[in-house]
Amino acid sequence: MAEPLSGPLHKTPLHQLHVEAGAKMVPFAGYDMPVQYPTGVLTEHNWTRSDAGLFDVSHMGQAFVVGPTWEATAKALEALVPADILNLKPGQQRYSQLTAEDGGILDDLMITRSAYAGYEGWAYLVVNAGCKEQDFAHIGPRLPDGVTLKPDATLALIALQGPKAAAVLDALLPGIAATPFMTFTETKLDGMFVHASRSGYTGEDGFELCVEAKDAAAIWQRLLSDERVKPIGLGARDSLRLEAGLCLYGHDIDTTTSPVEAGLTWSIQKRRRTEGGFPGATRIQKELADGPARRRxxxxxxxxxxxxxxxxxxxxxxxxxxxxxxxxxxxxxxxPVAMGYVNARFAEPGTPVLLEVRGKDLPAKVVTMPFAPHRYFRG
Structure with missing residues (x-):
């Protein structure tokens, strides 16, 4: 997970707590991040599958797109992504991609519609850490008059993931366990603002908590005071998302891959498939109709x-x-598990393939993902 050093590293608001907990810190997306804690990646991975893992994802980019009405904001976003944003319900979020004119993926992101009076034209975005500067530089100038991008560096992001995550959070915020997958609740914990979305990137049930950076350490420690919760580093986060069959930007999706090739067709709703109107629609609609040349x-x-x-x-x-x-x-x-791209003729589950590992061709087969079942709470 480590990346080469290039200039001074940023630190999240939880950096000191990771160091005090004995985490092994590595450079990742321009930040000094915990790759594992003393118990190791395997223990952390299994704990998240059985109990509740706590992840610092404050390096991600958070921003708001603000227009005079939801329709104005949604139409501005639909000119950038292939998802149906207009029909999001208040408090609902959706996964999508920023697409390029040739249909490649500039980044993937989460988009949430505000549910609060006075904020009817607000959308909340979460983008990947390594892409956030270029994403914001891409989005801002492409918004129409009256719609603006507001990046917010005063926010932190914490993910609580695993089968016991909802019970842990419900003990602190009674009733929050009823929040369905891909919706959010806004509340307060000990007087501190918490935007809690039922989402994550592990395949497990859980929440992502957007909090004020100044409160992040207090909320992190409050969650860790529950014996069902342990801190988890980037190493286990990667193995969890791989087992869940989820794409990592810059690896499984990038500017050379389209959403259709990547198996993300489910994230393009029917209206958008038909109407188009987003960057790369010509290629994407052709691949939807005829099938792509390669598949993940x-x-x-x-x-x-x-x-x-x-x-x-x-x-x-x-x-x-x-x-x-x-x-x-x-x-x-x-x-071992893996994902990759092959000529579409070889993408059928059960197809035997060979993997060239250290100069030897080792047998393998194409299988349906995920490798570990998704356990999202859909209400």
Missing amino acids: IGILPDGRAPAREGTVIKAADGAAIGTVTSGGFGPSVSG
């Missing part, structure tokens, strides 16, 4: 050797047909 697939190696990013995927006859984009050990399945 899940891969289950036969043996114990993991296939890492960049591994060549071959057909049974040895011809190269694609590349692994994410791969590693899946603790929940007790073996």
Whole structure:
């Protein structure tokens, strides 16, 4: 997960608490972030699957798009993303992608419609840490008159994930466990503002808590005072999202991949598929109609050797047909798992493939994702 150093690293409001907890810190997306705590990645991964893991995701970009009405804001966003934003209900959020004119993906993001009086024209955005500056530079100038982008660096973001997350949070914020997946509740914890969305990137049930940076440490420690909660680093966050079959920007999706190739067609609602009107619509609508030339697939190696990013995927006859984009050990399945792109002719689940690992062709097969079942609470 570590990335090369280039200039001084930023610190999240929780940095000192990670250091005091003995976390191994690494550079990631321009921030000094915890990759693991003393118990290690495997323990942290399994704890999140069985109890409740606490993640610092304050490095992510948070912003608001503000227009005079929801219709104005939604139409401005629909000129940038392929999702149906206009029909979001107050308090509902949706996953989408910023697409380029050629249909490639500039970033993926979450978009939430405000549910509060006086904020009817507000949308809340969460974008990837490594892309936030370019995302904001992309979005701002493309908004029409009367609609503005307001990045907010005064906010922190904490994710509480796992089967016990809702019970932990409900003990502090009674009634919050009833919040359905992909909606949010705004409340206060000990007088501190909390925007709690039922979402996350682990495949588990859980919440993402947008809080004021000045309150982040107090809220983090309050959550950790519950014995069901342990802090989790970037290492386990990556293995959890890989098992959940979720894309990591810059690896499984980027400017060369379209949402259709990536298997993200579900995130483009019917109206937008028909009407278009977003960047890259020509390519995306053609791929929806005719099928893409390549597809993102899940891969289950036969043996114990993991296939890492960049591994060549071959057909049974040895011809190269694609590349692994994410791969590693899946603790929940007790073996290696991977995802990548192959020629669409080889994307059918059950198709035998070969993975070129350390100069050897190792047998594997194409499988349906996720590798570990999603456990979202849909109400």
